[in-house]
Amino acid sequence: MAVGITRTQRVLLRGALRCMVLFGLLVVFLQIANAVGDGVLSRSIDVADGDRVGLRQRGVYVYESAVRVDLDHASTQLWVESLLPTVLLALAVAAIGFMLLRVFHETDAGQPFFDSSARRLRVVSAVIAVAAIVVPLAAAFADSEVLAVAQPRLETGGPDVAAVALWLVIALVVRVIAEAFRIGTQLRDDTEGLV
Amino acid sequence: MPVEEPHRIVCRLDELLAARGMTLTALADRIGVTIVNLSILKNQRAKAVRFSTLTALCEALDCQPGDLFELEQR
Numbered sequence: 646m647a648v649g650i651t652r653t654q655r656v657l658l659r660g661a662l663r664c665m666v667l668f669g670l671l672v673v674f675l676q677i678a679n680a681v682g683d684g685v686l687s688r689s690i691d692v693a694d695g696d697r698v699g700l701r702q703r704g705v706y707v708y709e710s711a712v713r714v715d716l717d718h719a720s721t722q723l724w725v726e727s728l729l730p731t732v733l734l735a736l737a738v739a740a741i742g743f744m745l746l747r748v749f750h751e752t753d754a755g756q757p758f759f760d761s762s763a764r765r766l767r768v769v770s771a772v773i774a775v776a777a778i779v780v781p782l783a784a785a786f787a788d789s790e791v792l793a794v795a796q797p798r799l800e801t802g803g804p805d806v807a808a809v810a811l812w813l814v815i816a817l818v819v820r821v822i823a824e825a826f827r828i829g830t831q832l833r834d835d836t837e838g839l840v
Numbered sequence: 841m842p843v844e845e846p847h848r849i850v851c852r853l854d855e856l857l858a859a860r861g862m863t864l865t866a867l868a869d870r871i872g873v874t875i876v877n878l879s880i881l882k883n884q885r886a887k888a889v890r891f892s893t894l895t896a897l898c899e900a901l902d903c904q905p906g907d908l909f910e911l912e913q914r
Contacts, residue, residue: 838887840877 665786
């Protein structure tokens with residue numbers, strides 16, 4: 646029995662984690678289906694030097710900082726580059742959801758401190774950290790490649806450094822929790838057989 | 841994680857209970873330790889004993905810690 650949460654909360658948490666896994670896999674499927682389907686590569690791209698739209702009211706400026714690109718006959722390489730960030734992110738979400746679901750099952754069974762739980766949390770932390778770096782880089786690369794074909798005079802805005810930093814902090818927090826689970830497993834082993 | 845070394849401590853709870861005509865259940869009731877834990881101790885599966893448990897056992901069985909445990913010879 647998990648301590649501190651009600652039966653309803655347990656059901657909701659389990660459902661949310663299962664949704665994470667399904668959502669990740671569904672996104673991968675839809676992305677590939679879209680690529681195979683209509684064949685139009687659509688991409689919304691943040692550009693570095695957006696054209697000012699022209700509204701200026703009491704010191705408020707409005708900038709057009711994103712463009713939407715639709716390419717009818719994109720090359721296979723461009724398709725792969727364009728799909729890669731979303732597919733990587735979706736796979737990361739599915740993997741994280743799956744591993745957290747396994748950790749939750751063990752915790753829910755009344756045995757939170759297992760080597761396997763600590764190991765899974767370490768993997769979750771690593772997946773978050775790698776995804777936090779690789780996905781924005783892949784997205785920025787894909788943006789620049791698509792812009793080079795569609796509109797060479799525009800430049801991409803580049804990765805969102807604040808978002809990357811935030812996800813790295815989250816990965817660090819999960820790593821600390823994994824360490825707590827590892828120490829908890831050691832303590833459980835130490836007290837096993839204590840009368 | 842430190843490597844767990846095998847021990848050679850033998851618990852003589854079984855003999856002490858037989859000598860006093862006491863059952864494990866009666867001992868568990870008297871000292872407030874679960875029968876599961878006493879069974880672990882009796883069947884040589886315990887890895888450690890709290891001083892509080894040892895004190896309660898010695899009082900209930902009217903013995904010394906040395907009567908309860910012995911070091912098995914190699």
